[in-house]
Amino acid sequence: MVNDLGGANDGSGADAGPAQSVVDEIVAAGGRAVANTDSVSDWDGAARLIEQAVSEFGRLDILVNNAGILRDSFIAGITESQWDAVIAVHLKGHAATLHHAAAYWKAESKAGREVDASVINTASASGTFLPNAGQANYGAAKAGIAALTLVAADELDRYGVRVNAIAPIARTRLTLATPGMNALFAAEIPEGEFDPFSPANISPLVAYLAGPNCKLTGKVFAVQGGAISELAGWHDVSTIESDGPWTVADLTEKLG
Template sequence: MSGVCTGRVVIVTGAGRGLGRAHALAFAAEGAKVVVNDVGAALDGSGGSSGPADDVVAEIRAAGGEAVADGHDVADWAGARGVIERAVAEFGRLDVLVNNAGILRDRMVVSLDEAEWDAVVRVHLKGHAAMLHHAAAYWRTEAKQGRPVDARVINTSSGAGLLGSVGQGCYSAAKAGILGLTLVAAAELARYGVTVNAIAPAARTRMTEAAFADTMAAPEAGAFDAMAPENVSPLLVWLGGNDAEAAKVTGRVFELDGGRITVADGWRRGPTVEIGRRWEPGELSAVVPALLAESNPPEPVYGS
């Protein structure tokens, strides 16, 4: 290992299993001190246990690393503050926040009920916002008190947030919201020495194994496992590490799967028509089709 995160203090939310576990282990292997946050809930968000977080901490310590478990609910405003406070109390500082916690309540829009919508948006979008708010407040205070800040936030979106996914309306909306939050936070927090980026990973986890069982099956022995969660973590470790080039990257979204890294370009202004006055509705039957003919067609929604 290169030790690119030596001396860094990292929070990883939802770190008891899947991608979060892989991230926590990868950061620790590169010298970071890690707060392993996880409530130990089921995939739908029900229940809870300290076991998953404790197991990851034990694994990190057995390998010679430093880590502590944290069971705060990141989607609770006070709970999110508690995670930040735990990092500072245990390790004296905070350098990197990886927002990863999430749940699933998949439904077609016509079948979706209010409680399912609220649960998914709460954990994904509010959980990101609450953690980001309290981490940003900590770093702003540090900066105003004259202490140098070289901090990173890495948010977790999804291909569903970029393109949409049939049967995942609330999940797609929450993940798209995380992308918007990432762009705003990157612009607002640059003055304090904080970068904010997002990833849209594809990997075999509890959240994907049912929906993509055929395409995410484990490979034969000896073959490269393109869907292993561990494939996603190296870019996060680099973004969160001490490399000076990483400090220049902010407001970007990366799609990650296997050995592939793709920069997602996001919304851009396309063909435009301007007439200098208000349009009449009847005029638009020729104008709008012409604009669409000049533009790139949208990528298909997953599952469509």
């Protein structure tokens, strides 16, 4: 199943062409593929996507969540619509498809059918380890996706489902449109040399996480060029303690 609403970078508009183009490439290479143009930010649209996958192929084994848009703005100037649109596509879009897929896998498991499934979510350096000014909505959504991944991994393990996430850095429509980063991604690479920002560097990790030989779950990996790093979330870096209730004066002394 190839899902793509076919909208612009900011999520506006719709075009069936992009999804169908990928389907055509897969078919031309000898594979089987079907297009879907529902918006994953719509709960019912996400349900139709999962239902279509099961109907067309008889079962669902892998879910790759990768939908995203950009409506960058500094916090002081961001509008409600800019905030809501990005959260809806990224965070709600991940949650919606994951919900309907999880319901399917739970039902399969409860019916006594063995499930060996994998979910790969797409977080970002923005929101995990490299905050980017002007992307409060995007960063918050991506941080939420990383947290959603950990919760889903804990919940769905009992049904035979693994859930991991990637935080890729690569040349895409969105990164080419990101202020301060577009020049880096647009740099020309001499023919025959390794391209550290090619999206092709990302797909092997996705294929591994989706495959039957991978037993990992609840992991978030940064991936760029030839480097893959496992990321960890919030953790203690220092601790202060008191034998009794804290006072503001105590905290001023301890925390400076």
